[in-house]
Amino acid sequence: MNTREVLIMAASGLLLAGLACLPLADEGFWLTLGISLAGYVAMSTAWALFSGPTSYVSLATAAFFGTGAYVVVNLGETAPWPVVLVVAAVCGALLALLAGMATLRLTGVHFVIFTFGLAELIRQLVTWYQTNIGGAVGQYVFVDISSAQIYWQLLALCGLVFLAGWAINRSRLGLALRVIGDDETVAAHSGINTARVKLLLFCISGAFIAVVGAVLAPRWTYIEPSIAFNSMISFQVVIMALLGGSRRLWGPLVGVIPFTVLYELISGHFPNHTHLLLGTAFLLIVYFLPQGVAGRIEQLRLRRTHRETHAARSPATLGETAR
Amino acid sequence: MSNHLLLSIAGLTKVFGGLVAVNQISFDIQAGEVVGLLGPNGSGKTTLMNLISGALRPTQGSVTLEGRRLTGLPPHRIAATGVARTFQLVRVLPSLSALENVMVGAVFGPDQVSPGAARAVARSVLERVGLGGREHLHPAEMTYIDQKRIELARALAADPRILLLDEWLAGLNPTELQTGIELIRSLQAEGRTVLMVEHVMDAIRSLCDRCVVMSAGSKLAEGTPAEVLANPDVIRAYLGDDHA
Numbered sequence: 099m100n101t102r103e104v105l106i107m108a109a110s111g112l113l114l115a116g117l118a119c120l121p122l123a124d125e126g127f128w129l130t131l132g133i134s135l136a137g138y139v140a141m142s143t144a145w146a147l148f149s150g151p152t153s154y155v156s157l158a159t160a161a162f163f164g165t166g167a168y169v170v171v172n173l174g175e176t177a178p179w180p181v182v183l184v185v186a187a188v189c190g191a192l193l194a195l196l197a198g199m200a201t202l203r204l205t206g207v208h209f210v211i212f213t214f215g216l217a218e219l220i221r222q223l224v225t226w227y228q229t230n231i232g233g234a235v236g237q238y239v240f241v242d243i244s245s246a247q248i249y250w251q252l253l254a255l256c257g258l259v260f261l262a263g264w265a266i267n268r269s270r271l272g273l274a275l276r277v278i279g280d281d282e283t284v285a286a287h288s289g290i291n292t293a294r295v296k297l298l299l300f301c302i303s304g305a306f307i308a309v310v311g312a313v314l315a316p317r318w319t320y321i322e323p324s325i326a327f328n329s330m331i332s333f334q335v336v337i338m339a340l341l342g343g344s345r346r347l348w349g350p351l352v353g354v355i356p357f358t359v360l361y362e363l364i365s366g367h368f369p370n371h372t373h374l375l376l377g378t379a380f381l382l383i384v385y386f387l388p389q390g391v392a393g394r395i396e397q398l399r400l401r402r403t404h405r406e407t408h409a410a411r412s413p414a415t416l417g418e419t420a421r
Numbered sequence: 422m423s424n425h426l427l428l429s430i431a432g433l434t435k436v437f438g439g440l441v442a443v444n445q446i447s448f449d450i451q452a453g454e455v456v457g458l459l460g461p462n463g464s465g466k467t468t469l470m471n472l473i474s475g476a477l478r479p480t481q482g483s484v485t486l487e488g489r490r491l492t493g494l495p496p497h498r499i500a501a502t503g504v505a506r507t508f509q510l511v512r513v514l515p516s517l518s519a520l521e522n523v524m525v526g527a528v529f530g531p532d533q534v535s536p537g538a539a540r541a542v543a544r545s546v547l548e549r550v551g552l553g554g555r556e557h558l559h560p561a562e563m564t565y566i567d568q569k570r571i572e573l574a575r576a577l578a579a580d581p582r583i584l585l586l587d588e589w590l591a592g593l594n595p596t597e598l599q600t601g602i603e604l605i606r607s608l609q610a611e612g613r614t615v616l617m618v619e620h621v622m623d624a625i626r627s628l629c630d631r632c633v634v635m636s637a638g639s640k641l642a643e644g645t646p647a648e649v650l651a652n653p654d655v656i657r658a659y660l661g662d663d664h665a
C-alpha cells in the first residue's frame with residue numbers, strides 16, 4: 099500500500115463513520131433515503147465488479163437479491179442473524195455458479211436475455227414452491243431489526259464491497275479481468291483460464307447482492323416473489339452502474355446518488371411515471387455517456403495529459419485514443 | 422544448446438466445412454532451432470499456428486511438446502506448457518500500459534511470476550525489444566511497429582519453450598526490418614526455439630535453420646532455406662507454372 103492508498107482508506111473510513119451517524123439525526127425520510135442509497139451503492143458496485151471489466155451486462159441482480167430475501171423468509175426466525183447472512187451469501191454464490199456455468203459461454207445479448215430469464219424462472223419456481231409446499235405465496239417476516247440497524251449493515255457491506263474490489267484490482271485476478279475485458283483471445287493465449295476467472299467474479303458479485311437482499315428483507319414485513327424478484331431492481335442497478343461508469347470501482351457510486359435521489363423524488367410525486375423515467379434515463383446514458391461519468395472524467399483527464407505531452411500530435415490520433 | 426526433439430507435429434489436419442485448410446502436416450522442431458513456415462497466401466500457415474496454440478482444435482492429428490500431448494487442450498493450458506505466440510494482425514491490450522501488457526505474459530505464463538517480480542521482467546524485456554523508457558505509454562499512443570514490439574515482448578516475458586511468430590516482420594520499413602531481424606537473431610543466439618511464418622525472403626535466408634513450405638494446406642517441401650527456395654515445386658507454388 100502506498101501513502102495515497104492509505105489516505106484514501108482513512109478518508110473512506112472517516113466518511114463511513116460520519117454516514118453512520120445519520121440515524122442519530124433523523125429516523126424518517128433521510129434514513130429511508132440513506133437505506134436506499136446504501137443498498138444501491140452496494141449492489142451496483144458489486145454488479146460492476148463482474149460486469150465492468152468483462153462487459154457482460156447481467157440482468158440477474160433480481161435473482162440474487164430475491165434469493166437473499168427468501169433465505170430470510172425461511173431462516174430469519176430460527177437461525178442467528180449472522181448465520182442468515184452467511185447462508186444468503188453462499189446461496190447467491192451457488193446460484194451464480196450454476197447460472198455462470200450455463201451462460202458464460204454466451205456473449206452479448208444472449209447473456210443479457212438469459213440472465214433476465216433466470217430471474218423470472220427463479221421467481222416462478224419460488225412461487226410454485228410457496229403455493230404447493232410452503233403453504234402461501236406471501237410470507238410475513240418477523241425479524242427484530244430496526245431501520246437504523248439495516249442502514250448500518252448496508253454501510254458496512256458497502257465498505258466490504260469496496261475493499262473486495264480494491265483487493266481484486268491489485269491481485270492477479272484483477273489483472274486477468276482487465277486482460278479479458280480487452281481481448282479474450284489474448285487472455286487465453288497468455289495462460290488465463292478465462293472461464294474460471296469470469297465464474298469466480300460472477301460468484302463474488304452474486305454473493306454480495308444476495309446479502310443486500312437479505313439485509314433489506316425485514317424492511318417489508320410481508321414478502322412475496324413479485325416483490326423480492328422484481329426485475330426493476332435489475333434494470334435500476336444496470337442503469338446506475340452505467341451512468342456512473344462500470345470500469346472504475348468508484349464509478350457506480352457516482353451514478354447511484356443522483357439517480358436514487360431523482361427516483362425518490364419522482365416516485366413520490368408522480369408514482370405512475372417511474373418506468374418512463376427509467377426508460378428515458380437508460381436511453382440518455384447509452385447515447386450520451388456510453389462510458390459513464392467516471393469514463394468521461396478519465397477521458398477528459400487523459401486528453402489533458404495528451405495535450406501537454408504530445409502538443410504536436412495530429413488530431414486524428416488524439417480522437418483515436420480518446421475513444 | 423541441447424539438441425533434442427521439442428515439438429512434434431504429426432498428421433495434423435483441419436477441415437473448415439468443405440475446405441481442408443491444413444492437410445496431414447507432419448514435421449519436428451529441435452530445441453534451439455529457428456524454423457520458417459512458408460507458403461502462398463491462404464495456404465494454411467496461420468491455421469497451423471492456431472492448431473498448435475490451441476486457438477483451433479484439429480480435425481485429426483497431434484501436437485506434442487517434449488512428449489506431452491497438447492492436442493485438444495484449451496489455449497490457456499497450452500500456454501502454461503510454454504507455448505507463446507504473436508498474432509498476424511497485431512493484438513495488444515488497449516487499456517493496459519506497455520509495461521502491463523508485457524507483465525501479462527510473465528504473470529500468467531508457465532512460471533506464474535508474482536505481479537511485483539513481473540514488473541521487473543517486463544521492464545527488461547521492453548528494454549530488449551527497444552521500448553526502454555516508454556513503459557508507461559498505452560498502445561494507442563504507439564506506432565504499429567512498437568505495438569508489434571509490445572506483442573513480442575509479451576510473448577517473451579513468458580520465457581516460453583517455443584515461440585510462434587505469425588508474420589512478425591510484415592509491414593516494417595527497411596530500417597525497422599533490419600532491427601527486427603537482429604532482434605530475432607539475438608533470440609536465436611540465446612538458444613530460443615522459434616517457429617516463424619514469414620514472407621520476407623531476406624529474413625528467411627538469414628534467420629532460419631530450416632523451412633517447411635505449405636501449399637493449399639499440404640506440406641510441399643522441407644529443408645534448409647537454400648534448398649526449399651531452389652525447389653521447383655516451391656517456385657511453382659509461389660509464382661505459378663510459367664516460372665518453374
Ligand SMILES: Nc1ncnc2c1ncn2[C@@H]1O[C@H](COP(=O)(O)OP(=O)(O)OP(=O)(O)O)[C@@H](O)[C@H]1O
Binds near residue numbers: 464466
Ligand atoms: N476460421 C475459419 N473458418 C473458415 N475458413 C477459414 C478459417 N480460418 C482460415 N480459413 C481458411 O483457411 C485457409 C487458410 O487460411 P490461413 O489463414 O491459415 O492462410 P495463411 O497461409 O495464413 O495465409 P496468409 O499468408 O494470407 O496469412 C484460407 O482459405 C482461409 O480462408
Ligand SMILES: [Mg+2]
Binds near residue numbers: 467468
Ligand atoms: Mg496467415
